[in-house]
Amino acid sequence: MSTKKIITVFGATGAQGGGLAHAILNDANSEFAVRAVTRDVNSDKAKELARLGAEVVSADIDDKESMQRALAGAYGAYFVTFFWAHFSAEKETAEAKNMAAAAKEAGIKHAIWSTLEDVRKFVPLDDDSMPTLHGKYKVPHFDGKGEGDHFFAEAGVPVTYLMASFYWDNMIYFGMGPKKGDDGKFIFTLPMGDKKMAGIAGEDIGKCAYGIFKKGNEFIGKTVGIAGGQLSGYEMASDLSKALNKEVVYNTVTPAQYRGFGFPGADDLGNMFQFYADFEAHCNKTRDLKLSKKLNPDLLSFDAWLAKYAKSIPLD
Numbered sequence: 001m002s003t004k005k006i007i008t009v010f011g012a013t014g015a016q017g018g019g020l021a022h023a024i025l026n027d028a029n030s031e032f033a034v035r036a037v038t039r040d041v042n043s044d045k046a047k048e049l050a051r052l053g054a055e056v057v058s059a060d061i062d063d064k065e066s067m068q069r070a071l072a073g074a075y076g077a078y079f080v081t082f083f084w085a086h087f088s089a090e091k092e093t094a095e096a097k098n099m100a101a102a103a104k105e106a107g108i109k110h111a112i113w114s115t116l117e118d119v120r121k122f123v124p125l126d127d128d129s130m131p132t133l134h135g136k137y138k139v140p141h142f143d144g145k146g147e148g149d150h151f152f153a154e155a156g157v158p159v160t161y162l163m164a165s166f167y168w169d170n171m172i173y174f175g176m177g178p179k180k181g182d183d184g185k186f187i188f189t190l191p192m193g194d195k196k197m198a199g200i201a202g203e204d205i206g207k208c209a210y211g212i213f214k215k216g217n218e219f220i221g222k223t224v225g226i227a228g229g230q231l232s233g234y235e236m237a238s239d240l241s242k243a244l245n246k247e248v249v250y251n252t253v254t255p256a257q258y259r260g261f262g263f264p265g266a267d268d269l270g271n272m273f274q275f276y277a278d279f280e281a282h283c284n285k286t287r288d289l290k291l292s293k294k295l296n297p298d299l300l301s302f303d304a305w306l307a308k309y310a311k312s313i314p315l316d
């Protein structure tokens, strides 16, 4: 029987959990084994994880009993929620509460909770510089997670609070890449002015999480922010131009204009970019490049991410 310590990985077929699962599975000498959680053990991604050596189990983060089963006997757990599947901050907070309770009950020795800032601590709800959304949030997909932090502490779960940055992969999967303008040039739009925003390769989040688990108790009770680079829109456009071999021009709009773009979640993202810009010093200080590199020596810079993925950015 394996003596490896089991880490239950929620979202194991996705960006964050997938990065962690693969980081462990790719390390033949790892002290950890992967219990990969999915809602569909027969999907191609789930089967691939099983082929690589993961124990693949079925659970849903909205079903507390299935979550408890997935955590039974595990040493560690990676907890992530899925805002964009439902757009509900309340749901994320409730999921965090259930995760914390289930982790406590299972006696988890080290949990990583994938969280983000509760922006209302920086921009109070009565501050009109940023519109309040859904009645009680500033950046719903941040606030709901941040509001969930206290459940882990209160339950007495040994937890590391992990804060990711803007995935550069959003240019591939979220329609945020350069768009062809009428004059044939490509336009890269962000409401960031000349402010620098922390970003990261999606695959690096899980690799950093693996680094945190490997450090044992060092990061328990701590908040760890991670990033692979901190770049302005001008710098990103310039790097995109070189990688794509096409002229990419940065188009800076106001957060209000961005919120008005009208796609689902544009208001939430407009507020998020405004937070990244207005609290540039905080966001970049919290998401520390040196620490990220220490946790994950393979950490990709934006240029390195482009060298690997620029060809996957849709350009029409």
Ligand SMILES: NC(=O)c1ccc[n+]([C@@H]2O[C@H](COP(=O)([O-])OP(=O)(O)OC[C@H]3O[C@@H](n4cnc5c(N)ncnc54)[C@H](OP(=O)(O)O)[C@@H]3O)[C@@H](O)[C@H]2O)c1
Pocket (backbone or CB within 6 Å): 010, 011, 012, 013, 014, 015, 016, 017, 037, 038, 039, 040, 043, 046, 059, 060, 061, 062, 080, 081, 082, 083, 084, 085, 141, 164, 165, 166, 167, 168, 170
């Ligand atoms: N995009 C960004 O720039 C960014 C930055 C920071 C934080 N985030 C946060 O990252 C979170 C999403 O993480 P991700 O990007 O790793 O997700 P992802 O790549 O979209 O996929 C996550 C996986 O989770 C599983 N899943 C979905 N709903 C589930 C449920 N109810 N129960 C159990 N498993 C479920 C799905 O697997 P199965 O279908 O196999 O079950 C899916 O493959 C969001 O909350 C977002 O706010 C995003």
